Amino acid sequence: MKQMQLSSGISIRRTIAEANAEQLAAVKEIIQNVKQNGDSALLGYTEKWDGVKLESIRVSHGEIMEAVGRFDARLLQDLTEAADNVREYHKNQKQEGYKNTRNDGSYVAQRVTAISSAGLYVPGGTAAYPSSVLMNVIPAQVAGVGRVVLISPPGKDGRLSDGVLVAAHILGIDEIYKAGGAQAIAALAYGTESIEAVDKITGPGNVFVALAKRQVFGDVAIDMIAGPSEIAIIADETAFADEVAADLLSQAEHDPMASAVLLTTSQQLADAVSLEVERQLVTLPRQSIAGKAINDHGMIYVGETMDELIAAANELAPEHLEIMTADAESLSERIQNAGAIFIGRYSSEPIGDYFAGTNHVLPTNSTARFSSALSVYDFVKRTSVVYYSEQAWQQNEAKIARLARLEGLEGHARAVESRAWKKGE
Amino acid sequence: MKQMQLSSGISIRRTIAEANAEQLAAVKEIIQNVKQNGDSALLGYTEKWDGVKLESIRVSHGEIMEAVGRFDARLLQDLTEAADNVREYHKNQKQEGYKNTRNDGSYVAQRVTAISSAGLYVPGGTAAYPSSVLMNVIPAQVAGVGRVVLISPPGKDGRLSDGVLVAAHILGIDEIYKAGGAQAIAALAYGTESIEAVDKITGPGNVFVALAKRQVFGDVAIDMIAGPSEIAIIADETAFADEVAADLLSQAEHDPMASAVLLTTSQQLADAVSLEVERQLVTLPRQSIAGKAINDHGMIYVGETMDELIAAANELAPEHLEIMTADAESLSERIQNAGAIFIGRYSSEPIGDYFAGTNHVLPTNSTARFSSALSVYDFVKRTSVVYYSEQAWQQNEAKIARLARLEGLEGHARAVESRAWKKGE
Numbered sequence: 001m002k003q004m005q006l007s008s009g010i011s012i013r014r015t016i017a018e019a020n021a022e023q024l025a026a027v028k029e030i031i032q033n034v035k036q037n038g039d040s041a042l043l044g045y046t047e048k049w050d051g052v053k054l055e056s057i058r059v060s061h062g063e064i065m066e067a068v069g070r071f072d073a074r075l076l077q078d079l080t081e082a083a084d085n086v087r088e089y090h091k092n093q094k095q096e097g098y099k100n101t102r103n104d105g106s107y108v109a110q111r112v113t114a115i116s117s118a119g120l121y122v123p124g125g126t127a128a129y130p131s132s133v134l135m136n137v138i139p140a141q142v143a144g145v146g147r148v149v150l151i152s153p154p155g156k157d158g159r160l161s162d163g164v165l166v167a168a169h170i171l172g173i174d175e176i177y178k179a180g181g182a183q184a185i186a187a188l189a190y191g192t193e194s195i196e197a198v199d200k201i202t203g204p205g206n207v208f209v210a211l212a213k214r215q216v217f218g219d220v221a222i223d224m225i226a227g228p229s230e231i232a233i234i235a236d237e238t239a240f241a242d243e244v245a246a247d248l249l250s251q252a253e254h255d256p257m258a259s260a261v262l263l264t265t266s267q268q269l270a271d272a273v274s275l276e277v278e279r280q281l282v283t284l285p286r287q288s289i290a291g292k293a294i295n296d297h298g299m300i301y302v303g304e305t306m307d308e309l310i311a312a313a314n315e316l317a318p319e320h321l322e323i324m325t326a327d328a329e330s331l332s333e334r335i336q337n338a339g340a341i342f343i344g345r346y347s348s349e350p351i352g353d354y355f356a357g358t359n360h361v362l363p364t365n366s367t368a369r370f371s372s373a374l375s376v377y378d379f380v381k382r383t384s385v386v387y388y389s390e391q392a393w394q395q396n397e398a399k400i401a402r403l404a405r406l407e408g409l410e411g412h413a414r415a416v417e418s419r420a421w422k423k424g425e
Numbered sequence: 426m427k428q429m430q431l432s433s434g435i436s437i438r439r440t441i442a443e444a445n446a447e448q449l450a451a452v453k454e455i456i457q458n459v460k461q462n463g464d465s466a467l468l469g470y471t472e473k474w475d476g477v478k479l480e481s482i483r484v485s486h487g488e489i490m491e492a493v494g495r496f497d498a499r500l501l502q503d504l505t506e507a508a509d510n511v512r513e514y515h516k517n518q519k520q521e522g523y524k525n526t527r528n529d530g531s532y533v534a535q536r537v538t539a540i541s542s543a544g545l546y547v548p549g550g551t552a553a554y555p556s557s558v559l560m561n562v563i564p565a566q567v568a569g570v571g572r573v574v575l576i577s578p579p580g581k582d583g584r585l586s587d588g589v590l591v592a593a594h595i596l597g598i599d600e601i602y603k604a605g606g607a608q609a610i611a612a613l614a615y616g617t618e619s620i621e622a623v624d625k626i627t628g629p630g631n632v633f634v635a636l637a638k639r640q641v642f643g644d645v646a647i648d649m650i651a652g653p654s655e656i657a658i659i660a661d662e663t664a665f666a667d668e669v670a671a672d673l674l675s676q677a678e679h680d681p682m683a684s685a686v687l688l689t690t691s692q693q694l695a696d697a698v699s700l701e702v703e704r705q706l707v708t709l710p711r712q713s714i715a716g717k718a719i720n721d722h723g724m725i726y727v728g729e730t731m732d733e734l735i736a737a738a739n740e741l742a743p744e745h746l747e748i749m750t751a752d753a754e755s756l757s758e759r760i761q762n763a764g765a766i767f768i769g770r771y772s773s774e775p776i777g778d779y780f781a782g783t784n785h786v787l788p789t790n791s792t793a794r795f796s797s798a799l800s801v802y803d804f805v806k807r808t809s810v811v812y813y814s815e816q817a818w819q820q821n822e823a824k825i826a827r828l829a830r831l832e833g834l835e836g837h838a839r840a841v842e843s844r845a846w847k848k849g850e
Binding site for chain 1: 499500503504506507513514517518523525531533535538540541551554555556588624625643645646650667668671672674675677678679705709710711715754757760761762763764765766767768769770771772773774775776777778779780781782783784787788790792793794795796797798800802806807808809810811812813814815817818821824825827828829831832833834835836837838839840841843844
């Protein structure tokens, strides 16, 4: 892996690639077609790109149960335990409303209600991850979303992945559709004969899915547009090079664009990790992906002081930050910007991907400066409530009218004053 | 006002206009220029479009104090009281983190931290509203954002509006810049010699501001893109037509694109409100704006039952919803989708714009189905924390490795297993 001295005033922040105009135009056309022609457009695209002529867009109960029947019993148990952990962690995110009452009988309040419906996009092929189903569906369920649906492109055999169907079944989801790409996003956003539109769309996907989500945003809500995976590790001389290297590679294997960064005060560790990464790459099945990521977006920064490393981590605002130092926990409290923090050598990042209970949908591209993990908060909305009693109105109407007139909004002032005409009725 | 029977199966949802390609190209060029040339680009645009050659981009302390000196004492007190109400309402939105510890010594936690810096765009001219300063700045301050700055286009005299400077002063904000349009958004997003970049940009603006915010989104955070103002009123035969009409006009006067909708079970009220709107329009200073809004986007829907009205309101998901019925409070609990609800005849909508304490930055274009008022939650981010003890790792590593291999991610499995090599050290 490449090395660099940290103290060179360089910016290590990540940025987002510009959208490709041709792809954008293609996505616009797909969305328009699905909006106009519904199911027939959807089935046409599925035949064209997924290579299968479907009879039905919706997955049948029989298909789900067959997948469950075929599934490894031990894995079913692992997935169920993971789901329980995720649910337990997210339950704390359930928000209550509040109400501030005044002596004059007036009150202001905040009410929290769930979004009515949410749709999760699940990529096809090898990226059809059961863990993504857990991470997207459970926050929506904890929030109280009444209708949660899944959509995913079918294989050439017309089926969805067993793992995805099993994960859905564990969570009690049975409204599952077969479609992929921009057309699936359009179907969720605007509805077709088979698919009722939803109010929020989440889930990862390829560039067409991402562009389609951006396009429908506003008509429906979307989650963040996820960039390539990122890991940064802060480590001192107490860390083990093989563990650091394995964790860097765990994110590098996701995507040739994934980034893997080590921030260390130890030149010895830096050298050892460089060697270990090369060594472990040799036997890694996804060697070519991980190797390209390490080569293009991998970096070891060697700094003089821990303060320097912390400042760099806060500027990078990585999706995942591991801390493998003597005082990992207290050091973690100085991290302002990170999607998720993993403390100490036993907290390897994949634990968060699969099992600990925290959400693995996390902000990338340095957006952890202002964004957060997918959560229950993303599936609720808050409505403000204002109640003014006659007394509250009497005491304040003149002030409110003055403030409105200060802004040149006479109609606002008159609206508030209009109640006076029948004062004392 | 036009009238329509509600029971005709029509959709009353609002949608968002498409961006204009020419304007978009202009905005891209402006952003690029400010990114490359900083202050000189900013000063050039200000001279070109605001008609003033500035010596300094930053507002001086003297300018702020002069504005405060000139300001009406009673209005200063009104603004201060409004700020106190806004602060009191938003304090309840302060989030705490949480930590779930297990018997094996492991824990998962959520930490809440403030965004480091936020910039508020304030439009110029007659739309330079002091109330917008309160509504955008106070949630950021309650969240604990360390640096809050304002930017607003100067008048031809090179000055900002007194009201805006006074509102900033009341809140203790003194980092204020003179620039408008897309160039101001670019300066906040990427920084110039005079202006340090911020992590989040909020505030209303014209189409160039809105397009620029969309463009920089991802590099920095933005608030929602606000559409034209909206009011819907649910009223029965107990409501007073003059009050209903005045409140409809209070939102109509904002913008020719504003919408004002009455939903009622009373044909008599419908007719009376129609007449009242025409009558009140005659003397309204912003008659031409409000009249156009009422004509183009005003509608009275007459329904058979209250259930119908509620269903329509939930579909419309209006920015502001007033309820003027006999049982307004209990009826309000059946509203799922609205930015803010105003209960009873004394809760005229402008009370929320200026004084009650709730935020007046609210979701428009039917996005209250999934969006909420600007709030303290918008100025914090949440970081997940995972700590696994050796025991927790031992008990779970095999499960996690199995789940990783199920997804074909061998590197993930090996990372978790790598800790085994030194087990018992």
